[in-house]
Amino acid sequence: MTDYQHHWKDGSPIHLPLGKIVCIGRNYAEHARELNNPIPDEPLLFIKPATSAMHITRPLNPPRDRGSVHFETELAVLIGRPLCNASEAEARDAILGYGLALDLTLRDVQSQLKENGHPWERAKAFDGACPLSPFVASEALAKDHLTFTLDINGQRRQTGDTRNMLTPTLALISHISQHFSLLPGDVILTGTPAGVGELESGQVLSLELEDALFVETTVV
Ligand code: ZN
Numbered sequence: 001m002t003d004y005q006h007h008w009k010d011g012s013p014i015h016l017p018l019g020k021i022v023c024i025g026r027n028y029a030e031h032a033r034e035l036n037n038p039i040p041d042e043p044l045l046f047i048k049p050a051t052s053a054m055h056i057t058r059p060l061n062p063p064r065d066r067g068s069v070h071f072e073t074e075l076a077v078l079i080g081r082p083l084c085n086a087s088e089a090e091a092r093d094a095i096l097g098y099g100l101a102l103d104l105t106l107r108d109v110q111s112q113l114k115e116n117g118h119p120w121e122r123a124k125a126f127d128g129a130c131p132l133s134p135f136v137a138s139e140a141l142a143k144d145h146l147t148f149t150l151d152i153n154g155q156r157r158q159t160g161d162t163r164n165m166l167t168p169t170l171a172l173i174s175h176i177s178q179h180f181s182l183l184p185g186d187v188i189l190t191g192t193p194a195g196v197g198e199l200e201s202g203q204v205l206s207l208e209l210e211d212a213l214f215v216e217t218t219v220v
């Protein structure tokens with residue numbers, strides 16, 4: 001079970017409940033290509049439950065008996081206001097903070113589910129499937145694009161630049177809110193850039209968002 005709670009970068013708690021984590025698949029063309037997936041016509045959405053969240057600095061200990069476990073490094077957006085049929089301007093005003101997340105994925109399980117046309121929860125919703133970093137206040141990152149990186153054992157593995165998103169953050173949040181409500185404390189994962197790969201025991205993962213956030217974690 002999770003004892004996850006949102007935090008600011010300085011360690012102070014954010015008193016908002018995590019209701020759900022809304023994710024988008026294939027939001028970077030190069031990542032869609034590396035998994036031989038077609039680029040969708042409209043955002044491909046799925047949800048990770050609150051029980052999948054964990055503090056990213058805790059050691060990662062995903063299930064080992066269900067095939068390969070992949071890391072996907074993603075910009076995470078913390079929602080601070082209710083959103084329903086929101087415009088992009090309303091979406092912007094509702095962003096409380098930015099952080100980083102790992103959308104951990106049981107890749108073999110997901111491939112089987114995809115083949116059968118089934119939903120992805122068994123591959124992406126397990127306990128611990130969503131390590132989340134602390135958040136940086138959105139005002140501190142008021143730029144027209146954000147970059148983030150993942151290093152494993154000191155080697156660069158993923159580089160994200162929000163300019164390369166097929167559906168940019170504000171458009172994505174607005175789109176999501178046309179289909180279901182977002183509430184304060186909900187988190188949006190904005191998709192992974194190319195470079196995903198397998199988690200292995202003993203790896204040290206270092207994630208960086210601009211020069212505003214740096215977190216490190218290890219794999220059990
Ligand atoms: Zn993802």
